[in-house]
Ligand SMILES: Nc1ncnc2c1ncn2[C@@H]1O[C@H](COP(=O)(O)OP(=O)(O)OP(=O)(O)O)[C@@H](O)[C@H]1O
C-alpha cells in the first residue's frame with residue numbers, strides 16, 4: 001500500500017462530563033483522502049468524539065493534531081483558519097431556522113469568501129443540486145422534512161469545499177434510496193475531490209458500502225480500528241455482535257452506570 | 259456539641275464561598291461577553307467583518323417600531339396617574355398648577371427611561387434569550403462555531419446596535435406620552451388652562467433633564483441586550499431550559515435596570531451633572 005499521510009491524529013483522549021467519563025484512552029489516525037467510519041452503540045460517545053476532533057468542544061487530557069499541528073498549541077486565529085477548511089454535518093442538521101434553505105447553505109460563503117452574491121447563489125444551488133434538493137431554495141427549515149434538513153446540512157457542510165468533512169449520522173432517518181444516494185455522495189466527494197471524510201454511523205450497510213477504515217467505539221473505549229475486512233473478520237465478540245446485530249452476546253442492553 | 263457547631267459553621271462558610279465563587283464566574287463571563295461584543299463592533303470592520311447592518315435594521319424594526327404602542331400606553335397612563343396623585347398633594351398647598359412641571363420632570367428624568375426599559379426588557383430581552391437559547395439547545399450555535407462564524411458577532415452585535423439606537427428613541431416617545439398623559443389630566447380634569455400648563459412645562463424643563471434621562475436609556479440598552487444574550491448562550495436542557503433562561507433573563511434585566519438607574523441618579527445628584 002502507498003504511504004499514507006496522516007491528517008488527524010487523536011492521542012490518548014479523555015473526556016468527562018460532570019465527573020462521568022464519556023471517552024477514555026482513544027488513539028487513532030485518520031489518513032488523507034480516506035473515509036473513516038466511527039461506529040458504536042447509542043451513547044457510546046461517537047458524537048462527542050466527532051465534536052472533539054472538529055475542535056468544537058474541549059477535552060480533559062490527550063491531544064488532537066491536524067497535519068502534525070497540535071490543536072492545543074494553536075492561537076484563536078489559527079483555529080479559525082483550520083475551521084474554515086472543515087465541514088460539519090450535524091446529527092440534528094442544526095440549520096439556522098430564520099434563514100431559508102439557500103440562506104443556510106450560502107452562509108459560510110457569505111461570511112468568509114467575499115464573492116459576488118450571484119456567484120454565491122450559484123454555488124449554493126449547485127450544492128443543493130448535489131443532495132437532490134434543487135428547487136427548495138426558498139423554503140424555511142420548518143417547512144421541510146427531517147431527512148431534507150439533513151441533506152441541507154450536508155450541502156452546507158460542503159459549501160466551502162472543505163478538506164475534511166465530519167458527518168454525524170448522515171443517513172439516519174433517510175429512506176433506503178436517499179440513504180444510498182447520500183452514501184454515494186460521500187464516496188464521490190471523498191474520492192473525486194480528495195476530501196477526507198469522518199463519518200459517524202451505526203447503519204451497517206452504510207459502513208461496508210463506504211468505509212475505508214472503521215473504528216468501533218464501545219462505552220467510551222476504542223475496541224478496534226481497521227479496514228472493513230479486518231473488522232468483518234474481527235475476533236472481538238462485541239464487534240461481531242454489533243455488526244451482525246445479534247441479540248445474544250456480550251453487549252448489555254441495560255447500561256450499567258458506574 | 260462544639261464539634262457539631264464547628265462543622266456546621268464550616269459548612270456555612272463553604273456555602274458562602276461557593277456562592278461567591280459562582281458569582282465571580284458569572285461576572286467574569288459576562289464581562290468577557292461584553293468585551294467581545296464591543297471588540298466586534300469597533301474592530302470587526304478592520305478585520306473585514308463589519309457590522310451586519312441589514313440584520314441590525316431588521317432588529318430595529320422588530321425592537322423599535324413594534325414596541326412603540328406598548329411603550330406609549332404604559333407611560334401615558336403613568337403620566338395620568340402621576341398627575342392625579344400629585345394634584346391631590348399639591349392642592350393642599352395651593353399649587354395645583356405645578357402638576358405640569360412635576361409630571362414632566364419626573365417622567366423625563368426617571369419614569370420615562372425606566373418604564374420604557376422595563377417594558378423592553380420584558381418584550382425584547384425575553385425574545386433575545388428565547389431565540390439564542392433555542393439556537394443553543396438545537397446545536398445551531400455550535401454549527402456557527404464550526405463554520406468559524408462567531409455567534410457573538412453574528413447574533414449579539416446586530417441586536418446590541420439595534421437596541422442602542424432604538425431604546426433612546428422609544429424613551430423619547432415614552433417621555434412625550436407621559437407628558438401628554440399629565441396634560442390630559444391637568445387640562446380636562448384639574449381644569450388648568452392649556453396654555454398655562456404648557457408654559458409651566460417648558461419653563462421648568464431643562465435640557466439637562468432630557469439628556470440625563472436619555473443617557474440612562476443607552477446604559478439600559480446595553481444591560482438588556484447583554485443579559486439577554488448571556489442567558490441565551492448559557493441555556494441548557496431543551497425547551498424547559500429555554501423557558502427557564504428567559505425568565506432569568508427578564509428578572510435579571512429588571513433588577514439591573516433599577517440598580518443602574520439608582521447609581522446613575524446618584525451620580526447626577528451628587529456631582530450635580
Ligand atoms: N453536553 C453534555 N453534557 C453531559 N453529558 C453529555 C453531553 N453530551 C453527551 N453527553 C453524554 O456523553 C455520552 C455520549 O454521548 P454522545 O452524544 O457522544 O453519544 P453517541 O454515541 O453520539 O450516541 P447516539 O448514537 O445516540 O447519537 C452519553 O452518555 C451522554 O449522556
Ligand SMILES: [Mg+2]
Nearest residue numbers: 046047048091
Ligand atoms: Mg450522536
